[in-house]
Amino acid sequence: MPAGAPMLDTYREVITPEGVPLQLPAAGPVPRALAWLIDLLVRFGVLMVMSPVLLALGDFGQGLYLGLMFLMFWAYPIVLEVWFGQTLGKRVLGLRVVANDGAPLGWMPAIVRNLLRTVDALPFGYAVGLISCLCDPYGRRLGDLVAGSLVVHAPPRAAEPPARIETVLAPPVPLQPGEQIALIAFADRAPALSGPRQNELADIASGLSQASGAAGVLRLYAMANWLLGRR
């Protein structure tokens, strides 16, 4: 959030030509490695499923099989990343490949970042890519650096938290955006905490709720309802 001092995070903020800041939460090596593993399994799976069919066609099928292997190895990530912005593995992990400026990935960057896997995979197990990933502030491997691309988290939109109580209460004073976020997050997460901890947290905002203990918690829930537009 723009309010307050910038927090230490892996967000990359870019400004679109229309002047809107986009926040790109860069993905680290672990989810990307998992996505790569899933992709590997998918590709092997496709080849395994296709092999009896194609090999039954004789030598022509064998040629097709090798052609398919080529496509699975080189074309699979390029085509999927351009068409959908994510391979199947990245989709499962909620990742997306975008250009440095947040725009969808073009053909040339997609080709570059996937061809240069060859270098990132050196000398074994993507060691070069991992080192580059750990050194870069946005977790880019060498292929990403040269392609000008970035792997970001693209989680599905979080559902609005359900209403905790029926009552609605307008906050006595107008709240800043950061304070509104804190209040709504409290209403979202407090039920998972123990009763005393809920009270303890609600007491911090007793100036706002003008109550303490369980009554304060309920008042904060009611204010969160008001903020979420349930009036």
Place this chain on the structure above:
Amino acid sequence: MKQEQFVTRYQHEWQQFEQWLQRRGGHARSVRGTVDADLPGDETIPQRYRRLCQQLALARHRGYSPQLVERLQQLSQNGHNLLYRTPPPRWSRAVEFLFADFPLAVRSQAGAMWTALALFAVPLVGIFVLLQLKPDLVHMLLSTTQIAQMEKMYDPAADHLGRDSGTDWAMFGHYIMNNISIGLRTFASGLLAGIGTVLVLLFNGITIGAVAGHLQQAGFGEPFWRFVVGHAPFELTAIVIAGGAGLQLGLRLLAPGRMRRIDALIEGGRVGARLCLGVAFMLLVAAFIEAFWSSIAWVPMWGKLTVSGILWTLVILWLWRGGRGSAHAH
């Protein structure tokens, strides 16, 4: 303006934009020509998107609730992804690339290309000549099993040239998988300051020179040349171009010139990707020739040489003249 007023005033616009994205945003081709009466026209979308961006900025500036800001942010992000999406590839563009842009790209990197040619051809010719003078040296370059395999592949008595097993189709697949992968890796390894590419070029030059030199010297030369002359124009040229693409990338890491190193690399990557597309195409053609033409044993030497001569001429003309006077030339 209070948030409620703001929402009431623009709510309709946002909903329309959202519905348009859902119904017409996905597939430009399938909805082209159709009309949705209750939706805004396609031509108004960029303008609506900019309005939305302005409303988002206003909402942020005035400190409206995070939910509203989040919603507008999401909407504008979807609009952004749609408006700036990659255009679908077109066939006419692919043809134009092949005949004009690719030769231009090769010539624009002339220095790297000539260097790659030297790195590849000098060891090739050198080893070939050396083996004619000192045949025993081949044992330093190739293992005994490799030599035996080569001699079996180019046995003058065999009915198929250049392979020990497999039919045309199977070998076509094999050449695609093998050769194109090597070509693409040759480029990629250039990122290691060009060292990877230099090694690949030298290694390939030495190996090919050793095989050719040994077979020539051992008296298997005639079937060997009959096999390789057909696809050599595309395959050898493609290896050199892939090498040149790798060298220019490595050079940008070493000597970025007046750019930041990362910007120079991005530029080099873009050039390299285009070259690689062409290289993949050339190696595909080479694989086709190698599988279906080069392997025919009954075509006599002069037939193979004539075809090879024509192909060499075409490749050189294509790379030398292709794209001259086109709009992309500079």
